[in-house]
Amino acid sequence: MPRKVLVTIQFVVSIILISATLIIYQQLQYVQHRDLGYDQDNLVMVRSSKDTDKSFDALKNDLLQTGMVQSVVRTSSPVTDIWGFTSGVRWAGAAEKNNLVIGFIYTDEGFASTLNTKVMQGREFRKHDSTAVMFNQEAIRLMGLKDPVGTEITWAGNKRTIVGVLDDMVITSPYEAATPLMINYSDKWSTQINIRLTKTANVQGALAAIEKIYKQYSIEYPFEFRFIDEVFNQKFVNEQLLGKLSVVFAALAIFICCLGLFGLVASAIERRTKEIGIRKVLGASLQSLLLLISKDFLWLVAIAFVIAIPIAWWAMWSWLQNYAYRTEIHLYQFAIVGLATLAIALITISLNASKAALSNPAKTLRTE
Numbered sequence: 001m002p003r004k005v006l007v008t009i010q011f012v013v014s015i016i017l018i019s020a021t022l023i024i025y026q027q028l029q030y031v032q033h034r035d036l037g038y039d040q041d042n043l044v045m046v047r048s049s050k051d052t053d054k055s056f057d058a059l060k061n062d063l064l065q066t067g068m069v070q071s072v073v074r075t076s077s078p079v080t081d082i083w084g085f086t087s088g089v090r091w092a093g094a095a096e097k098n099n100l101v102i103g104f105i106y107t108d109e110g111f112a113s114t115l116n117t118k119v120m121q122g123r124e125f126r127k128h129d130s131t132a133v134m135f136n137q138e139a140i141r142l143m144g145l146k147d148p149v150g151t152e153i154t155w156a157g158n159k160r161t162i163v164g165v166l167d168d169m170v171i172t173s174p175y176e177a178a179t180p181l182m183i184n185y186s187d188k189w190s191t192q193i194n195i196r197l198t199k200t201a202n203v204q205g206a207l208a209a210i211e212k213i214y215k216q217y218s219i220e221y222p223f224e225f226r227f228i229d230e231v232f233n234q235k236f237v238n239e240q241l242l243g244k245l246s247v248v249f250a251a252l253a254i255f256i257c258c259l260g261l262f263g264l265v266a267s268a269i270e271r272r273t274k275e276i277g278i279r280k281v282l283g284a285s286l287q288s289l290l291l292l293i294s295k296d297f298l299w300l301v302a303i304a305f306v307i308a309i310p311i312a313w314w315a316m317w318s319w320l321q322n323y324a325y326r327t328e329i330h331l332y333q334f335a336i337v338g339l340a341t342l343a344i345a346l347i348t349i350s351l352n353a354s355k356a357a358l359s360n361p362a363k364t365l366r367t368e
Contacts, residue, residue, distance in 0.1 A: 003264050004300055010257040011304035011341065012311070017250035018337045019312035023329060024243040027320065028236060030327040037169035037178070038079070039116035040229040042197040044210070048074060048190045051218045056187075059217045066209045068201035073114040074190035076106035080231045082171055082179060089182065090154040091143065102139050103171075103179050106186035112166060114196045122149035122164035129185045133160040137168050139180035160184070174235055175323035194228075258348045261297060294349045301345045309334050 052059055056074065063069040077083040082103035089102055111117075111134075112124040125132055133153065140148050151162045168178035197206050211223045313329060320326040 003260070003267070007257065007260045007264055007297075008300045008304045008307075010253065010260055011301055011345075012308040014250065014253040014257050015305060015308035015337055015341055016312045016315065017246060017253050018340065019308070019334060020316060021243065021246040021250050022333055022337060023316045023320075023327075024239065024246055026333070027323070027327050028239055028243060031174050031323075031325060032236065034170065034174060034325065036174075036232075037117055037167045040227075040232060042070075042199065042201070042203075043079075043115070043228040044195045044197065044207070044225050045078060045228055045231070046193050046195065046210070046214060046223065046225045047221060048193045049218045049221045051220065052193065052214070053189055055217050059193075059213065062213045062216075063195065063210060066206070066213070068198055068206040068209060070196040070198045071110050071114040072196070073110040073194050074108050074187075075111070075192050075194060076186070076190055078192050078231065079115060079169075079171060079194060079228060080235075082181065086155065086182075088155055089143075091145070091151060094143070100142055100180070102135075102142075102182050104182040104184060106184050106190065108185060108187045108190075111183060112164075114194055115169070116196075117169055118167040120165045120167055122162070124164050124166075125183075125185045128187070129163070130187075131158075131160050132163040132185050134164040134166055134183040135162060136166050136178065136181040136183075138178045139182060140165055142180050155182075174232070175325050177324045254344060258344065261300075261345060261348045264297065294346065297349055298342070298345060301342055305338050305341065309338075312337075 048056075053074070060072045063072055082105065084104045085101050086104055087099060087101045089100065090098070107125070109125045109127050109129065112119050120137060122134075124134065133155075135143070135148065145151055145162075148162050148165055153160050153162065166181075166183065169181070170178060171181070172179050195210060197203065207225060210225070214223050312334070316329060320329070
């Protein structure tokens with residue numbers, strides 16, 4: 001009995017870990033295939049400087065002349081992060097004690113076209129649009145504006161007019177709802193230059209051409225580039241590590257389970273060797289002998305499954321609550337885990353039991 005209890009506990013732990021691995025993998029796949037609201041493919045980010053800002057129009061024109069660059073836009077922060085937040089936005093009809101916190105970035109004309117994000121209402125920035133501002137849909141929803149285009153807002157002591165509403169872009173955490181965002185026009189400074197390559201451009205050739213042009217306008221700063229999709233994928237590092245650890249621990253738990261079950265089966269066969277020999281003499285088939293030996297141990301797997309599934313469901317449901325954007329837990333996932341565990345147990349039992357079932361009964365009964 002102590003051996004059976006120990007093996008059952010081992011299977012409970014294994015089933016929980018396998019379930020966790022499966023759900024973590026599904027959560028990663030679910031988030032990685034999320035609609036980000038903009039296109040990350042062929043989008044390169046390089047650092048801007050005072051020199052590039054001073055000669056930005058010439059720099060932009062030279063990049064477009066290469067034929068490998070589709071569009072260029074500056075931003076005050078990377079498009080994979082928001083560096084500034086404010087609660088100082090005021091508009092007609094806003095509550096007196098407005099606690100709405102909105103992220104903000106500065107950019108110039110071509111923001112929507114470079115990022116390939118949709119302009120849901122109005123238009124995007126034009127050159128010298130110094131008093132214009134755009135918001136994403138989430139910000140407009142929280143502000144309660146039904147017809148936002150043309151609405152005047154006050155921020156940082158200046159009046160600005162909403163000229164457009166952009167689609168919700170996933171900029172910060174891919175696991176959370178879209179952050180309310182205000183996009184302000186500025187052609188005076190930036191920290192990043194975002195370059196959209198053409199679909200037919202040779203990436204290595206395009207980067208070499210961009211580096212050559214960049215160094216003509218920015219002598220002090222080295223040329224450093226990053227692809228937006230690679231930077232964004234770094235947001236999944238923790239979950240990917242957790243998934244890998246779950247796989248390792250699940251494999252170790254299954255291995256220990258198999259050792260325990262193998263020893264338990266070997267002990268049982270040792271005690272029933274003569275019984276198996278008598279059954280073979282009386283005409284028992286190989287299948288019936290394997291079933292006879294296996295059924296007692298498969299019950300342990302069934303009991304472990306009944307105990308483990310509620311624990312696994314509760315643990316993974318609690319883990320998923322940490323994310324606003326999350327997958328759902330389905331019964332078929334646990335069915336897959338149950339079938340996989342059952343198959344592993346059957347293989348382990350069969351490797352040991354088949355030897356006893358195939359043995360010559362004359363040898364096992366020779367002393368009788």
